[in-house]
Amino acid sequence: MERVLIKNPDIISKDVKGETILLNSVSGKYFGLNKVGRAFWEKIDGVRSLQDIAELLLKDFDVEKDRLLKDLENLILTLKENNLITLG
Amino acid sequence: MTTYSYIFNAFDKPLRIFGNWGPCLKDLRSWYAMPGFNGSNAPELTLEITGADIEEIERIIPLPGIEYKIRSGIMMVNQNFDFSSYAQGHRQWIDYAGAGRCMIDFSKGSAISMICGNAMLPTYQKYLFAEHPLDKLLTSKDIFSMHASCASVKGKGIAFTGNSGAGKSTAAFALMHKGMPILTDEKLFIFKDEGYSAGSISDIIKVRQDVISKFFASQDACHEYDVIAGEHYLKLGGSKTTIWQSRTPLTALCMLEQTGKPETEVKSINPTKLAGGLFPVTITSASPQFRAAKFGFIMDMLENIECRLVKFGTDMDDFAAKIEELAETL
Numbered sequence: 001m002e003r004v005l006i007k008n009p010d011i012i013s014k015d016v017k018g019e020t021i022l023l024n025s026v027s028g029k030y031f032g033l034n035k036v037g038r039a040f041w042e043k044i045d046g047v048r049s050l051q052d053i054a055e056l057l058l059k060d061f062d063v064e065k066d067r068l069l070k071d072l073e074n075l076i077l078t079l080k081e082n083n084l085i086t087l088g
Numbered sequence: 089m090t091t092y093s094y095i096f097n098a099f100d101k102p103l104r105i106f107g108n109w110g111p112c113l114k115d116l117r118s119w120y121a122m123p124g125f126n127g128s129n130a131p132e133l134t135l136e137i138t139g140a141d142i143e144e145i146e147r148i149i150p151l152p153g154i155e156y157k158i159r160s161g162i163m164m165v166n167q168n169f170d171f172s173s174y175a176q177g178h179r180q181w182i183d184y185a186g187a188g189r190c191m192i193d194f195s196k197g198s199a200i201s202m203i204c205g206n207a208m209l210p211t212y213q214k215y216l217f218a219e220h221p222l223d224k225l226l227t228s229k230d231i232f233s234m235h236a237s238c239a240s241v242k243g244k245g246i247a248f249t250g251n252s253g254a255g256k257s258t259a260a261f262a263l264m265h266k267g268m269p270i271l272t273d274e275k276l277f278i279f280k281d282e283g284y285s286a287g288s289i290s291d292i293i294k295v296r297q298d299v300i301s302k303f304f305a306s307q308d309a310c311h312e313y314d315v316i317a318g319e320h321y322l323k324l325g326g327s328k329t330t331i332w333q334s335r336t337p338l339t340a341l342c343m344l345e346q347t348g349k350p351e352t353e354v355k356s357i358n359p360t361k362l363a364g365g366l367f368p369v370t371i372t373s374a375s376p377q378f379r380a381a382k383f384g385f386i387m388d389m390l391e392n393i394e395c396r397l398v399k400f401g402t403d404m405d406d407f408a409a410k411i412e413e414l415a416e417t418l
Contacts, residue, residue, distance in 0.1 A: 012380050014387035019360040023383045032360050 002051060004088035005044045005076070011084055013041065022084055031082050036061060037075055044085065050076060089139075090114075095131065096122040098222075099279055099287055099335070101229050104131035105218070107138040109203050111210040112218055119214055119313075121291040121325050121334060133197045133225045137217055140202040142186070149191040149200060151183060152176045165212040166316065180224065182216075184208070190221045194228040194378065211314045211321060219290070223275070231279040232382050234366065236341070238271040238286050239263040241415035245286040245336035247276055248398070249366060250344035255400045257295070259344060261303035262404040263411060269333035270324070278338060284389050287335035291325035305329040339418050340394040352401040352410045359390035361397075394418055 010026045020038040022031045033041055039060060043053045054069055061068070079085045092113035093106040102125040107113055140148070152174050160172040163184060170185040178195035188203035201217035208216070223233050237260035238247040248259045257273040264270045272288040273295075279285055292313055300320060304310070310327035312320055324332035342354070343362045366386060396414065401407055 012383060014384065016359045016363075016387055016391045019358060021360050021363050021387060023379070025377075025380045025383070028379060030363065032363070 002049050004047060004049055005053070006046050006086050006088050007041075007044050008084055008086065024083060027083070029082065031079075031084060036071070040072060040075060046088070092116070095125045096120060097125040098122055098133060098226065098289065099229075099231050099277065099285075101132045101226075101231075102127065102129045103133040103135070103222075103225075105135045105137065105222075107136045107201075109137045109139045109201075109213075109217075111206065112137045112201075112203065112213050116214075116218065118323065119218075119292060120289055121332070122289050123334075132229065133222075134199070135218065135222055135225065136198075136200045138200070138202055139204070140188075141204055145189050145202045145204065149181065149189055149202060151181055151189075152179075163216070165216075166209045167207065169208065182220070184216065188213075188217055190217060192221050192224045194224070197225060197228050199225050209316060211316060222289070226277060227378055227382065229279075230381070230385065231277050232385055234276050234278060234386070235274065236276040237273045238276045238288070238336070238338075239411075240269045240271065240333050240336040241411055243336070244339035244415045244418055245271070246411060246415060247286060247338060247341045248344050249341060249362075253346075254344040255346055256344060257293075257299070258404075259342075259398075259400065259407070259411075261295075261299060262407055264331060265303045265404070266408040266412075267331065268408075269331040269336075271333055271336060278385075278389060280385075281337070284338040284393055285335055286338040288332075289334075291332045291334075292321055292323050294319050294321055296320070338389075338393055340396055340414065341390065342396045342398040342414075344398050344400045347399045347401060349399075350401050350403040350406065352403070352407040353399040354410050354414050355397045355399070357395050357397040359387075359395045362395045363387065363390060 010024055011022050012025050013020055013022045018035055020033040039057060043056055050072060054072055058065060089108045091108050094116055096103045156174045156176040158173050158175050163169045163171045169187050172183050174181040180192045183189045187208045190201045192199040199221040201221055203213060203217055236247045236249040237256040238245055239260055248256050250256055260270045260273040273293050277287045296319055309329040311323040313323050314321040324330045
C-alpha cells in the first residue's frame with residue numbers, strides 16, 4: 001500500500017474515446033485500460049503510492065474506499081504481471 | 089548476368105528495385121501492381137536483390153552481434169529454413185540460414201537482399217526477399233501495413249481484420265463476388281493522405297481450389313501465377329471477372345467474428361476493443377522507435393475512422409448486403 005508505483009519506461013500509451021491502450025514498445029504486447037484504469041494510470045508518477053492514488057481517485061469516482069482499494073490491488077497485480085509497472 | 093531495374097510509384101514515393109537475381113526480378117512488374125513512377129525525382133526507397141554465395145553475404149551484409157538478435161524461428165515454405173532477425177539502431181537484418189539474407193536501413197530508405205541458390209522456390213523468394221523488406225522500407229515513409237483485407241464499397245474503403253480464421257479473405261471475396269473492387273485479402277497498407285488511405289502493392293492473392301469454386305466465375309477467371317502445395321497464386325488485375333483496385337480512402341475498419349449463424353450483424357465498437365485484434369501482429373516492427381511510431385499511427389487512425397464489430401454470418405449474400413448498408417450510412 002505504501003510502496004511507490006513506477007511506470008515501465010518502455011510503455012507508450014494512447015487515449016482513444018475514453019479508454020487507453022498501453023503498448024510495451026520492446027515486447028510489442030498491448031494492454032487495454034477502461035476509464036478507471038486510465039485514471040489510475042495517469043496518476044502514477046513515480047512518487048505516489050497506491051494509498052495516495054486511491055485518495056485522489058475517491059474524489060473523482062463515486063465508489064466505496066474498500067471496494068476501490070480491492071479493485072486497484074487487482075489492477076496492480078495485472079499491471080505487474082504484464083511488466084507495465086514496478087513497485088519502488 | 090542480366091541486370092534488372094524498375095522504378096515504381098509506391099503510394100507516391102519513387103521506389104527503385106534492381107539487381108541481378110532473375111528468379112525474383114524478371115517478372116516483378118507483373119508481381120507488383122504498382123504503376124511506374126512518372127517524374128525525375130530520385131528514388132526515395134531502394135531495394136537491391138542480388139545473387140550471392142554465403143561468403144559474399146557474410147562480407148557484404150555481416151550480422152551484428154548476438155546481443156542484437158530480436159527473434160528467431162523456422163520459416164516453413166517449400167522446406168523449413170531457420171531464420172533470425174537482428175536490429176541495431178536504424179538497421180534490421182533477417183537471415184534465412186543457407187537461403188539468403190536481407191538488411192534494411194530505415195534511415196536511408198534502402199534495403200539489400202542477397203539470395204543463395206534456388207533451395208527456396210521463386211514465389212517464396214519474392215515474399216521474403218522483395219515483399220517483406222519493402223513492407224519494412226515503407227514504414228520509414230509512414231506507410232504501415234496491417235493484416236487486413238479491404239474492399240471499396242460505394243467508393244468507401246472498408247477493411248476487415250480479425251484473428252486467424254476469422255474470415256478476412258472470405259469477406260473480401262464475398263464482396264468481390266458481388267461486384268465490389270477489392271484491394272487485398274491479406275495485407276493492407278495504410279497512410280495519411282487527405283484523410284486515411286488504404287492501398288495495396290500487389291494484386292496477387294493466394295487461394296485454395298474450394299475458394300476459387302465458391303467465389304470466382306471460373307477456374308480460368310484470372311491469370312494463375314503459380315501453384316504450390318494446392319494453393320493457387322492468382323493475379324486479380326487485368327481479369328474481366330475479378331475487380332481489383334490499388335487504393336481507396338479508408339472509411340471503416342471492421343473486426344470480424346465468426347458466429348456460425350446465417351445472418352451477419354454489424355455493431356459499433358470502441359476502437360480500443362478493436363485494437364486488441366490488431367496487436368501484436370500488426371505492430372511488429374524493427375525497433376522500439378518504429379514500433380512506437382506505428383502504434384501512434386494506428387491509434388490515431390482508429391480514432392479518425394469508423395470502427396465496427398462484424399458478427400460474420402455464413403450467408404454471403406446477407407453479409408454483402410449488410411456491408412453495403414454500412415457503407416451507405418458512413
